[in-house]
Amino acid sequence: MTVTVDNSREFTDLAQTHPEWYDAISSMFDEVVAIRRDLHKNPELSFQETRTAGIVSTLLRKWGFDVQENVGGTGVVGLLKSDESGPVIGLRADMDALPMMDEIVADYHSQNDGIAHTCGHDAHTAILLGVAKLFSEKELPCGTLKVIFQPAEEIGEGAAAMIEDGALQNPQVNLMAGLHVHPTLHTGEFSVTTAEYSCAAVDIFELEVKGQGGHAAHPHQTIDPIMISAQILVALQQIVSRQTDPLDSVVLSFGQIEAGSKATIIPNSVFLKGTVRTLKPETRKGMPERIASIASGIARSFGGECELDYQFITPSIKIDGYARELLKETISDLYGTDALKVSLPSMGGEDFSYFSQEVPSVFFRLGTKNGKDTAYPNHNTRFDVDEQAFLYGISVLSLLTYNYLKKNEGGKE
Incomplete structure (x- = not known):
């Protein structure tokens, strides 16, 4: 598969500025895409994500993570620690699909009638697994990475259930980050709000x-x-x-x-x-x-x-000022200032909000539009994503993690 995108920001530009990140991410691209397509073909509804959770758990263990299963129902938490003390960063992906038809024309079309990944949670899960794989091969500068694979976002109950079950504890998460794929942005673009709250x-x-x-x-x-x-x-x-x-x-x-x-x-x-x-x-x-x-x-x-x-x-998603600035610095460093767009708060809901009420957090949109087939809105029966966007999602979440831990070396863990 190619690793370039038809717009002004080429992923291959990263080879010039951050060659070690470029090589690591581009080498795993085919595997991440294969994971996403498998999840898309086998979608599962809220609190029924047993197959998805099993795949996540198996891969995390393979990559050296300590794994907790059945957190808040069908949630999975993976923990990767550095030898050096430091803070804990949490990255979250949601795993559930929607009770609707999948009308995309692709060989990874949903095989479960009346259930479809029409909001992109299959992409979120694949991207976060890509980040996990990267750090299984590239040492954390310090501290701990906690990857949180959450059930039941579509019914607004999964995040609260995971928090109640201790997902943010042992060790305590110091900063959280999450993303959502979005067809209003082109592949290679990102957006974050400058307001205190991003989702209603x-x-x-x-x-x-x-x-x-x-x-x-x-x-x-x-x-x-x-x-x-x-x-x-x-x-x-x-x-x-x-x-x-x-x-x-x-x-x-x-x-x-x-x-x-x-x-x-x-x-x-x-x-x-x-x-x-x-x-x-x-x-x-x-x-x-x-x-x-x-x-x-x-x-x-x-x-x-x-x-x-x-x-x-x-509740509404609360955006932490420090986390937002760190995200902006990370994106600008990787892809230039024009890659980051300013978005208005959305009156749609997202239960990442529960994490943001507990821990300083940032949540951003990842562009996935690259032509007509990837321009349909979330929750549309023909919703699909440009898989090239995974390269951008993995790179930003990975470097955000690295930058946060590096800037806070020796901090509380």
């Missing part, structure tokens, strides 16, 4: 609007929960447009409305289900009270009632 907190809620049903021909004899719900749906958008600082970010969206059994019957109740996305923790904290106050007030004014069930799911 994800919460879900359900409102039960209670009225008094009856015949649709005699609405005056009812308390119509559908009309009350209509008022609530419109009024709740005032939280975004009139109760939130325009420089802050809130998304409040409804995805489900359930009510009634027949067109001529006004029902007794309506269920409204939606999601709230926020960046700032203080904004997030106040959302249930705001929603409940507006919805209940409107329902009471029409003679009805409204009850709120609000569930906090995943």
